[in-house]
Each structure stands twice: as C-alpha cells, then as structure tokens.
Amino acid sequence: MTHTPPADARFIPETVLKRDIFSETISGHLDGAPDLPVVLRKLDGVPAYARPLAWWLARKEIRGLRAVRGIEGCPELIRADRVGLLRSWTQGTPLQLAKPDDPAWYADARRLLREMRRAGVTHNDIAKPQNWLMTPEGRAAVIDFQLASVHRRRGRLFRIMAREDLRHLLKQKRAYAPHLLTPSEHRMLARKSLPSRVWMATGKRAYNFITRRLMNWSDGEGTEDRIERDGPALRAAWLARPDVSEVALCTYARPAKGVGLYAFVETTCDEATLRALAPEPRPDLIQPVTLLPRDAGGAPRLDALALIAANRLDELELLTKADPELARDVAPIVSARLNLTDRDRGA
Template sequence: MTAFQVGALLKEDQLGRVERVDRMEPGGLVPIAVRRVACGGRLPGSRAVARLLARRERRALERLAGLAHVPRLVRDDALVFLPSLDGRTPRAEDVLVRSWLEGAPLHLATALPRDFFERLDELVLAVHARGVCHNDLHKEQNVLVLVDGRPALVDFQLASVHAEGSRAVRVRALEDLRHVEKHRRRYTRWGRGPDGAHEPTRGAGAELSRSLLARAWRKSGKPVYNAVTRGLLRTRDGEARRPSSGPWPAWSDPVGPDAPAAIRGCPGGTPSACAGGDRGGARRGARGPSGP
C-alpha cells in the first residue's frame, strides 16, 4: 500500500494554507503534489473568497489538461483527506490538489538556458491558445525553472478562462506577454544576458505597453487591492523578486523548442501565430487591466 503524508507547510494566510504532499518510498520522501486548502481564516467571508479563487484555478487547470509544463489536477481522495501537519483534516470541498513540478522559482534560479525566455514565450502562448490567461505573471515566483532548464507556470488562482480564439483571450493575453517581456529585459540587460550583452533580448511582448485601462487599474484599483490583501487578508508574500544587486543566474546551453507540446494549439503551429494580429491593437491600448 502506497503511503502519503503532508511533508511541509508552504504557505498559510487568511485564505487558507498551501501544503506539499509527499509519497513515502524506501529511499525517503518524494514530493508528488501541492494541496491548496481553501478554508479561509478568522476574517468573515475569507473562506468564500478562498473557494472562489480555488474554483478559478481548477477551471484553468481543467482547460490546460495535457499541456506540458503546467500543473495537472490530481483527483485522489487519499491526498484530499490527509491530515495537515497540525492534525487538522480538511473538508473535501475546500481542497484542490495539483501535481508537483520539480524546479526553482525564477528569482532563485542559479542558471538559465540561453533560450529560456523564448521557451517561456512559447509556453505562455500555448496557454493562451487554450483560452486561458494567467493574469499574475508579474510575480517571478509564478515562473518556475524546471530541473532540465525549461520554464513552467504555477499558481492559476487569478487565471481567466475564455472561448478559444476569442477577442477576450487575445486582449487579456497581451498583459501576460508584457509581464514576460519585463522579466526578459530585467534578466538580459546591463551585461546580465548571455555573453555579457548590454542590450536586452526581445520577445513576443517587446512592442507592448500598458493600456489605458491597465493604467487606471494601477492608479485606482491596485492600491485598494494591496490594502485588502496586505492589510486585511495578509496574503501577500512580498512578491519575491531577485534583488538588483544579484546574484544573477549563469547562462547555460539552450534547451531548444519543446514542439509540439509547448506550442500545442497555436494556429499555424508557431508562437507568432498565437500572438499575431493584435500587436497593433496592443499599441493602441486595446487591452484589459494588468494583474495586481
């Protein structure tokens, strides 16, 4: 009989807790899943908010089923009803379990393949091709560097799901690409990039700028969001970011395209086909608000 246990508490706040689930093997504990328990906290209404976010994540991961380098939903009662480290057993309706992805968040990675951000563009475009926008890619901790150097995306709590190929997904997807481009510029400018180049490399989001609606969100909506999440819910984790002083990752050999899995669903079979057609609209500001 396979035995499982909660191996670590990864995060706990007013929305609930996030735990690592391990499988016990002869050689030791092996991480296999992440369990989100949307039980809320003492703040009235926090459980309802937590369950809403969990439903958003579940819906996004269901749409992305089978896509490489994003978590998959795990449906196993043996993992749902495991006692937490403090002995509490969660209610089934509060639990979402997703697969464990072995890697390091971008801000902690010690090495990156030379084509890391090209592969990240491909992955984000593949997610968009399924009708899903992540909406939280400004956080470096939501981009993982897997053990083989390829990128992965996690934490789809704020993700939105749309009809594939719809205008809604094309418009909102541009904010995801803009945030990827911000990470690319930060990691490849001022001599930080491959071969010490001082000019940042450019990707799918190179020509994108913040829309009028996104600017309005930044000036009016985001301060309220920050007050709620940091003050009332206390859910913000500091949005961990690599300090400007470094250390910056070393650059390793490119990993190459992960075709067809990483760009599965792109019309025409290329990343540019997924992004194409709306670049001009992006420069005219035809986009939704950026993530928090």
C-alpha cells in the same frame, strides 16, 4: 518502477510552503507513492470571513488547471474536494532565484504561453517572478492559477489578457536578461494596455489598501514584501559593523498564520548581539554563519539559503547533489538551522 496511487489516495503532508488568509499550501505525497510529490492547497482552515473569496479563487484555479491539463510546464490537477485542491508538484527554482539569462528558457516560456493561449487560458498573475519556475532541465514552468481565466470566446478581452501575460514575461526578461530583449519586445514593454493602465491607477491602489492595510496580507506569496520593506534597514545596521561581511534574507511559513523573515548573517558576532543591533521590526530568526555559500560572481546562493530557511532539506539535497562545493558550504548552516517546524505534520 513507482506505483501510481489512485487519485483518492490519502495525502501525506510534509512541508508547509506558505500560509495566507486564503489557503495553506503544503507539499507531500500520496499514500503508497513517496516518490511522487504533490501539493495541497488546503482550504478547510480558512477563516469564515475569507472563505467566500478563498473558494472563488479556488474555483478559478480548478477551472484553469483543468483547461491546461497536458501542457508541459503546467501543474496537473489531481482532485478537488472540501479539504482543498491537490495538484502535481512542479520541481524548479523561482525566477527571482534562478535569474535565467539563457535565451532557451525565454523561448520555452513563450512556447508555454502559446499553448495556454490555444487552450483559451490566460494566467493573469505572472508579473510575479515566483509564479515562474526554471526546472532542473532548464525548461519553463508556471504555478499558482488562482487568478487564471478560461475564455470560451477568443474576443478582444482574451487578446488583451493574453498580451498582458506576454508583456509580463518580457518584464521578467528585462529584469534578468535585458541583453536578450529585441527591439519589438522593447516596444511592447513600453505599451501597457488600457485596462492595465486603468487598473494600476485605480483598482490596484484599492486592492493594495484592502489586502495590505485592512487585512495585513500580501498577494506576493508572502515572500518578497518583508524583504523589500525591512531588508534595507537591517542590512544597513548590520553591515555598518566591521565584523559583519554579508547579510542574506529569506522567508518561510510560520507555524501560525503569516510569513517569517530569516536572516543569515556572515559574521563573528553572536545572535544576541545581532538581534540587539537590528531595527524594528526584527527578523523572526537570525543565524550567524562563518561563511555563506556564494555563486561564481560572489553573491550569496539565495536558492540554497531559501531552502534552508524553509527547512526543505529534501529539495536542498537535490540542489547540492551535483555540486560538492555547495554541499560543503551549506553543511554547517544546515546543522545549525533555526527553523525546525513544518516538517512533521499529522495527516
């Protein structure tokens, strides 16, 4: 039986999961409990100009995590100090990779939102699929409470924000399991709240201009924007060649601030040829592979490739343990992987 360490035990870092100007998110464990994974949102290295906003977001997250304590599918806050926030690790696959089409997952996600609502909490950031997870048991989980609100009163603002949380869950359902939507859910999706319409028309544009243009930062966990922005041109350039059969793009945290783009290319070309063919801005890492792992429908296994790109081999091992075919397909890719950073950090 694993001994549970005290909450003030030393954090042992393992993997940098993401970096942005507001924090650095690192997975690891507490000293004396290597089998109990935790996550540190590290704030002591935030630039001075971003520190007030970073700690404002952190205080919202602290308050939100305290309010949802005990709700299955929500992280548990372990401690908060001048270094940052330490919380429990939620094992699961982000929605954009899991793409759930089982009605049980969506029923559990609604259960999770109901329990949060009873606790007076609205998440306010679950339009992003990466903030939803599918656990190994097929349950729903949510992460990233930086924008969460804790409401003392269940007034009109609370009801509007809770409704928006549910509507954003339905947007995920529309993206990954549209056949499961009911007529009432279709009607709800078609009716945005007035604050949401005002935000999209005004505040959202100003927010995007400040964060993406002036600060060169994206709130999309740093994951989707580079793929969406640079991916189409990369795929077109490479797939125009007869010796390139598929391209899979993933992201990872770079040793310096920012997000790297990792390209897995199924080809007989070498890396130098692929790099020369790639339009600017080129991927940070380009790995030619003989054969990409694929799912039953023939699509690349982005869940496994994303773990290789991030060098999260412990999680990859869990993913492949019950799938010998996947383990066989990823073995040569793992052995030739190009991102070897962020695994061995000093305490």
